[in-house]
Amino acid sequence: MAGTSLSRSEAKELTRRRLIRAAFAILDEEGEAGLTTVKVAKAAGIAQSSFYVHFKDRHELLRALGDQAGERLRATMREARLKAHVAGDARGHRDAFRIPLEAICRHPELFRIGMRARHDPCSPLQEFAIQTAAAYRAHLAADLAAMGFPTESEHDRRRLEMVADGINSLTNTMAVGHLEGRYPDLEEVVDVLVAFSKGCLRALRAPAGRDGADHPQG
Template identity: 30%
Template sequence: MATGRGRAERTSVHDADDAGSVSEAGSRAERKEQTRRRLLAVTLKLIEQRSLASLSLREVAREAGIVPTAFYRHFASIDELGVELVDEAMRPLRQMIREARRGQAAHGDIIVDTVAILARQVRAHPNQFRFLTRERYGGVAGVRRGIATELRLFTSDLTVDLSRLTVGLDWTSDDLEMAAGLMVAAMLGTVMELLEVDDRHPEDAEFVLDRAQRQLRLIVLGMGEWRSKP
């Protein structure tokens, strides 16, 4: 007959085994995520001065320190990795700007906050934005579609917010979308200009940001005078 001490020892061993299994599974998941992040990072590094279409899977795997077959544990192809890079760049930017537009930013001036967020993200992740601007018309169809989709989502978010700001002006949905598109285009232009600024001349960045604010204010002022055709 098993003693109480024997049962306790077996229970303790089982609990330890379970804890070890959970810890091992967690470690595997962490290692997999680390490798995935490394693949994304080395791809951005490799395409600083070249296109995504010029990369081979073997080249990316070698730079990340893994065998080519291990690449497929994370992405089905270089194209899929590129689409993930689009999401990594655009999703947080859309979220932060959405919060600024909806009054959650501290400054209180939506245009100032929007331009500041944009500048901060470009400074923090220049390679991501170089990738976006280069691949928007690049040779990888899936990535082009991914960028176009993100820009449509950006425009759609802004269209919804503009509909709230123009209550009583009887704007059509087409006109709202047109105004949102103008704002998104202005922000894209700002991104491209910021990427060309020399860090040794911060006054150039200030000029770009000041003009970006004035462009957005000009669009808003024009909206106040616009009336949709019946």
């Protein structure tokens, strides 16, 4: 092996990274209930008691996991914004859906963990998951406004939020289907997402649907 001798701080940092990597793997495979100091330490190749050299307690590990996941997410969103700006209009539109899908596929374990934490009230990661969803929603809402959604009235803005929320969940659902092998062609997934959003855009730009004047009971 090359470079066997590491400085003490380098070795510690490496061990810490091993712990976090092991924690993500366990979190993905066994859920939060399976994430014990015993298992994480063993998976990282150190004694259980040495876990506390790196983290004050179990809770601090979870906080570190959330931080790291958030960091990775922000990087992905920066990248997505950049690419979308560079690309043209129609192409940028497809990218707006493809890039998040690709990001999910790059780190599916992180995505799955987030999906789980989203609805788990006893998870320290729940707050992170909710903030993540909100951030992605805001990201999307800006794109949709640029696409032509009206944003004048209070009603319009709430509807925009609902649509962004919807497209977010659609993206997640399609990603799950893709990861489970049900929708193997990612371009087809993008097609469906585009159809959903474009269809919705068109339906909502037309002032009223076809069922009633506005909506029957206010």
